[in-house]
Amino acid sequence: MQKHKPTTIIDIAKALNVSPSTVSRALHDHPSISAETKRNVHELAKKFNYQPNLLALSLLNKKTGIIGIVVPEITGYFFATIINGVQDMVASAGYKLLICQSNESFEEEKKLIHEMTLLRVDGFLISPTFNTKTFDHFEKLKSAGIPLVIFDRDCPGFQADKVLVDSYHGAYQAVDYLVKAGCRHVAHIAGPIAIPTFKQRLDGYLDALQDNGLSINDSLIVYSSGFSSECGIDALTQLLDQNETLDGIFSVNDAVAIGAMHIIRERGLRIPQDISMVGFDDESYSCFFNPSLSSVWQPVYEVGMLSAKILLDHFSNSEQAEGYRYEVLKPELVIRSSSASPNPLDIPRVHL
Amino acid sequence: MQKHKPTTIIDIAKALNVSPSTVSRALHDHPSISAETKRNVHELAKKFNYQPNLLALSLLNKKTGIIGIVVPEITGYFFATIINGVQDMVASAGYKLLICQSNESFEEEKKLIHEMTLLRVDGFLISPTFNTKTFDHFEKLKSAGIPLVIFDRDCPGFQADKVLVDSYHGAYQAVDYLVKAGCRHVAHIAGPIAIPTFKQRLDGYLDALQDNGLSINDSLIVYSSGFSSECGIDALTQLLDQNETLDGIFSVNDAVAIGAMHIIRERGLRIPQDISMVGFDDESYSCFFNPSLSSVWQPVYEVGMLSAKILLDHFSNSEQAEGYRYEVLKPELVIRSSSASPNPLDIPRVHL
């Protein structure tokens, strides 16, 4: 494994007794180069396995062709699928994608963005941490003229292009459905309401109840400490131990819902006969649970595609004067077997 | 959003009426620079928000500090967790990670590796596509002196550092367990045996049966067309339609197992009373299924850490003369409720 240093344009130039510029032009098929020289150059390039040095090019052109994406995590269907959407979009425009995880750490997020800036990525796609309350690091990008698009998680008070999902609408649909299906005591396993997304889901829950003429019972709202199935176990244990009447649950996400379902069964209750359950995210495995889990599907792939599209637009449209884009995509309730049906005859119960 | 071009070392030099090299030295805290100059330089650097240009550095040092990782996909627990292991390892050594997906496309894999080579990544971590039968693109890296480590999926005949999981051993454990639990007609939903990993799982299945004095019944082996739950549905439908006696199933992975379980229930059969099921991969959600799914856990995070470690060793140990590393990690059977227990009194049935 001897370290051949890569062939450069100069090596070829020397071997052919021409100047580097001639080689460069030949390689780029410049019109004013003799056919013969071109042939010779290409031949040698192949023979030496010449690979242009992108670093040198980037330095020269002041652009790397790399887009940086920062997500809280890649484990899990949600962000992984967004990344796929982004990937497909940017690849078709000839850009590469540098994927980084912040692990929900604000410090890490700052550090990553800083490092990627040093690397001179051409633009950013960012889904901020739950702990991101200040936006100086984003402002810095803006003032440095580096385009960025915020996706999935809003940054209240920070002006930028944004692509979000309407969590309120999704939650409203879910709870409205539960009530129409006959549930009168719908609980909510909520996320931290300091985060806009989860505040919206809570609001959707509250409004759906009120619009259906049901009163709000605060003890039916339990706050989950996290987003894993284990948290669902804790949340539901707490809820059931309060001995409140309970016939439906809207869970902040599917993972939590699944932990909760585990406890429901363990307590000898039936789903959906005793308690109906609706989750959020529509994880890929949710339809295979027993009973299969009703859930709010989010257009994740589209979020990725659209965010990337908006970023790419920045690269082509020199400096568009218009304000920031603010796109809110609609989620959709997917009804399966974990929730009682309003009309068993009309609504398909199993939706794979 | 006016495009301030980034401050360079020269801007600072001019403003201070010193030479660029002085600024460079001051920034690096070189001993032979007066305290005052250093102070001035640092001050201005902060004021101008100076950011060193990594591209220029990389060009100079002939190293980028970037490690490229190529995985078939990032959706799904398996590779996402490996990436986490890699990430943690390389970050602590000051390297960045460029993550790319081949989507199981051989062409894409070649293209990605080529592009990353142009970008001058310092080394590669590669889990090849199922369609990767030739290894010229890997050989090229070797002859260019770019270190690479193959992980999870073996490349028979290709010499390189490798970190693999012992699929044979995992499969053997699973099937041995099923037999000892009383299953006499164990089926196998197999993957494409052209791929070493799945061949090994099949072999483990076969050997475990034989070692237990059971005969092999070819019609109990069904080949799945893919690795999703949908494929599990197809596979099991096919299997059950053959009307073979059947009391246990070892599935090539959890996703397929879950699709299969769906069909088993749909046919009115009980798990594990009528049919026991064991999967492979131990997906994060497998313990929350109903019944919870027994599965073969793989040390995924460790695979990531170790692969990265081996690659990093290449960077420090100049040119170690020793041959290639070949590490095979052991998986472990996790017993839950989807499989009958050999001795209900001794073995915990639910393992969260």
Added chain:
DNA sequence: CTGTTAGCGCTTTCAG
């Protein structure tokens, strides 16, 4: 303690 020079690999005027 500081400046000058050269060069990493490549492109691109400007001159022949």
Added chain:
DNA sequence: CTGAAAGCGCTAACAG
């Protein structure tokens, strides 16, 4: 049609 020179941003000898 081709070459020489300058420069992208930075560092590392080599001289003062």
